[in-house]
Amino acid sequence: MSLAVTLSRAQEGVAAPQVMVEVHLSGGLPGTNIVGLPEAAVREARDRVRVAIQNTSFEYPNRKVTVNLAPAELPKDGGRFDLAIALGILAAGGQVPREKLDDCEFLGELALSGALRGVSGVLPALLRARARGRRVVVPRANAAEAALVSDADVLVADTLAEVCGWLRGAQDLGLPTDPPPPGIDGIGPDLADVRGQLQARRALEIAATGGHHLLLSGPPGTGKTMLAERLPGILPPLTESEALETCAVLSVAGQTVDPQHWRRRPFRAPHHTASAVALVGGGAVPRPGEISLAHNGVLFLDELPEFGRHVLDVLREPMESGHIVVSRAARQSTFPAQFQLVAAMNPCPCGYAGDPRHSCQCTPDQVQRYRARISGPLLDRIDLGVQVLRVPLGELGAPPSVHDEDSATVRARVVKARQHALMRAGRPNAEISTRELERDCALGPAERRWFDAALERLGLSARAYHRTLRVARTIADLDGGAALLDRTHLAEALTYRRF
Known part of the structure; x- marks a missing residue:
């Protein structure tokens, strides 16, 4: 034959x-x-x-x-x-x-x-x-x-x-090398390096617990990049299935999978000159972009307003859906994109608006144009916004205080709090559906009236309403996993909606 x-x-x-x-x-x-x-x-x-x-x-x-x-x-x-x-x-x-x-x-x-x-x-x-x-x-x-x-x-x-x-049966073939041991290796920037910044550290912990997107805003040199780089170190370790998903994207992209660090969450930080195709993927033969290479990890966009507005707006759909469909004339490919966005920006073009040590040289019109580079729909998809203020020079050289916890300590709290969400819905709070949100974020009559009035005063959208409830649910999980959200959880969640 x-x-x-x-x-x-x-x-x-x-x-x-x-x-x-x-x-x-x-x-x-x-x-x-x-x-x-x-x-x-x-x-x-x-x-x-x-x-x-x-x-x-x-x-x-x-x-x-x-x-x-x-x-x-x-x-x-x-x-x-x-x-x-x-x-x-x-x-x-x-x-x-x-x-x-x-x-x-x-x-x-x-x-x-x-x-x-x-x-x-x-x-x-x-x-x-x-x-x-x-x-x-x-x-x-x-x-x-x-x-x-x-x-x-x-x-x-x-x-x-x-x-x-x-x-032919004349010889045997070899077997792959022994698989690496499970767990994380503990290598990476440690949160203990950050001095002060209690509010920013709190926002980082909330973001890690619930998988929420985070925007850090403040003058240059206040530690925004330091904080963002330390987010992967406080996230829960990847499960084996999540790690295989992440490594599969790297394999498709032709990048080497490090067998020693394959359980480490990815951290991608593209330069602000990156194109839309570089972020979401593309090419004649579709290849994964930065958002897919950051699957199950962190996508850090430093100097957010310096990215092209069109480039930033391509993030809107995958931030909601968790995947990206790249269509070309002859091919269509779907890549996972369940990433956690962390963005950093200055408050104005010169960077010193609101800084007590430096006077801002920007006109109101310049500040408005600078902030308008980020579209409202994109900001609406960010759950947490925090001002990173300048740390007094005396604190920088002082020994670590009880508030300057290391990544391992914070990660232990994050893992414990995230277990509440996993037991309820099987996924982090940032990914729960609207129906699950109604079930898991119950409010008493007084809290409901107070929350509705606060939303009306702030003029928040329906999307912001749901995202604020998810953040409040995460805060409650960090507070011991209370079944009902009280006013303190809602109030703290609302403080992070002031972009």
């Missing part, structure tokens, strides 16, 4: 759809034709595969070789199908047995020598193959990434010859 089928997986966003590599040998003029919507890199596989097979001491068929990558409507790109194509050709020619091909998937690019090179997007492919109960053979260069999926059936190889020897 001159027909053989091997299995591989394509890369489509963070999905990894299965691809059947069908190889048929027939009479006619010798040559190789690859069909099934292949991109240029896949079409070039016929030359790589032919030379690799010959350099591995196998015979390339002197017949017409037709390779079909099914499904035909799915675009295929990259060198990830090389190994599957080579094995299909060898199996169709009877040079390797087919018994192990049915329940195994193959990923890897071939060098002309027959060596296997690593490919991107291995982690999503392993997760999908694990769900189907299939074994996967990957290049050794992807072994560390494959080890993250602890219960996947993965084998690693260095060359095409090793894989063929395994199919």
